[in-house]
Amino acid sequence: MVSVFLCGLRLKKDVSMMRKSMNAIRHSLLSYLQIPGYIRQEFLHESKRKNDVSLHIICVVIFVIEFYNLARVLLWSKSGLGTQNNRIYFSMYCTLILLGVLWLLLRRPLRQASVRCQCAVQYTVSGLILLWHLGLNSYDLIRDPAAGVTVLTTALLALALLIQMPPWYSIVQYVISYLLFQFIMAPLLDGGSRLNLTITFVVALTVSLAQAHHTSVTLKQQKQIIEINAKLQALVHLDPLTGLLNKITVECRAEQLLFDLEYTAKHGGLTLFLLDLDRFKVINDRYGHPCGDHVLVETAEAIRRAFPDPAGLGRIGGDEFAVLYDQPLTEEQAMFLGQEFMAELRSIQWQGQPIEVQCSIGVCICTLPQSSYQDLYTETDRMLYQAKKSGRGQCCVLKLKAPENREIEMAGAKE
Numbered sequence: 001m002v003s004v005f006l007c008g009l010r011l012k013k014d015v016s017m018m019r020k021s022m023n024a025i026r027h028s029l030l031s032y033l034q035i036p037g038y039i040r041q042e043f044l045h046e047s048k049r050k051n052d053v054s055l056h057i058i059c060v061v062i063f064v065i066e067f068y069n070l071a072r073v074l075l076w077s078k079s080g081l082g083t084q085n086n087r088i089y090f091s092m093y094c095t096l097i098l099l100g101v102l103w104l105l106l107r108r109p110l111r112q113a114s115v116r117c118q119c120a121v122q123y124t125v126s127g128l129i130l131l132w133h134l135g136l137n138s139y140d141l142i143r144d145p146a147a148g149v150t151v152l153t154t155a156l157l158a159l160a161l162l163i164q165m166p167p168w169y170s171i172v173q174y175v176i177s178y179l180l181f182q183f184i185m186a187p188l189l190d191g192g193s194r195l196n197l198t199i200t201f202v203v204a205l206t207v208s209l210a211q212a213h214h215t216s217v218t219l220k221q222q223k224q225i226i227e228i229n230a231k232l233q234a235l236v237h238l239d240p241l242t243g244l245l246n247k248i249t250v251e252c253r254a255e256q257l258l259f260d261l262e263y264t265a266k267h268g269g270l271t272l273f274l275l276d277l278d279r280f281k282v283i284n285d286r287y288g289h290p291c292g293d294h295v296l297v298e299t300a301e302a303i304r305r306a307f308p309d310p311a312g313l314g315r316i317g318g319d320e321f322a323v324l325y326d327q328p329l330t331e332e333q334a335m336f337l338g339q340e341f342m343a344e345l346r347s348i349q350w351q352g353q354p355i356e357v358q359c360s361i362g363v364c365i366c367t368l369p370q371s372s373y374q375d376l377y378t379e380t381d382r383m384l385y386q387a388k389k390s391g392r393g394q395c396c397v398l399k400l401k402a403p404e405n406r407e408i409e410m411a412g413a414k415e
Contacts, residue, residue, distance in 0.1 A: 242300035245314035338395035
C-alpha cells in the first residue's frame, strides 16, 4: 500500500512537471509568434518598406522572364497561338504580367492609405503570385508528370526570403497554399515529390517566421536604445530628485539668452530669481532626511504652480532653486510672483501634518546688454543674501540698469 501511495505521488509530481513544461513551451511559442503592441506600428512600417522594394524587384524579374516566354510562344513556336496548350500558357504569362503592372500602378495612390492597408495589399499581391506559380506548376504536371516542382519550390523560397509579414499572416498564407497544393498538385505527384514539397513548405514558413522574429527583436532593441538615450539625456539636463533643470543647464540657458544680441534687443533683457529655503537644516534634523526630500519635491511643484511660462526652472543647489524669465519683468510683477510662491509653500505637509516652510528670494531684472551669467547670478545672490539678512521670508528685487543706476525693492511674505 505504501509503495502504491508513493508511486501515485511520484506520478502526480511527474504530471505536474509535464504540465509546467508544456505551459512554458506554449508561452514561448506564443511569444515567438506575436509582435508586441508597442512595436507593432514600427514592424508594419518596416515590413511595408522592405516589401515595397522586394515587390519592385519581383515585378522586374516577372517582366523579364514572362516577356521572354511570350516571345517564345509568339515568335519561336511553330504553332504560335494555334494550339490550346500555347494559348493557356500565353494567358497565364499575360496574367502574371498584368498582376505586376497592377501592383506598380497601385504603388503611388497606396502611399496615401494607412500602413495597415498598404501591407494588406502587399500580402495579397504576394499571395496571388504564389497562387499563380502553384497553378502553372499544376498545369505543367498535367501535361507532363515528369515536369517536377521547381516552379513552385522556387516561388515558395523566394517569397519567404523577400516578403516580410507578421507571423500569423505567414501561417495563414502558407497553410492555405499547402492545402491547395494537397488538393490540386499532390494527386499528380509520387510520394517522394509530395514529401519534398511538404518539406519545402515547412522550410519556407520557418524562414518567414524567423525573418519576422528577427525584425521584431531588432525593433525591440532599437526601442530600448531610444528609451535609454532619452533617460540619459534627462539625467544630463535634469535634477533627478525634483525633475527641474540642473545647475549647468540653467547656466547654459541663461548664457544663450544673454549672448543672443538679436533676442536681447527684441525682448530687452531677462529676469533671474534665486529661491533659498530658510532653516532647511532644521527640517532635516527634526523630521529626517526623507521629509527633507519630500519638502524639496513639494517646493519644486510649488515653483511650477507659482511661476507661469518661465524660460527655465532649476534646482541649482541643495535647497536653492532658480527661475529664469526671458524678458525683464517689472518690479511689481517680480514681487507678486515671489509672494505667490511663498504662499504656495504654506500648503506643504508631511504625513498629514503641516510643516512651516519659508523661503528667501533674490531677484535681478537685467536690461544691460552683453551681461554675463556670472554677473547676473552674483547680483541676484546679493539680493538673496539681503533678503535673508532682512529677516528671512523676504523678497528683494534689483533692477539692473546701469552701474550707477540700480533700483532695489524689498517686500516680506510674512503674515
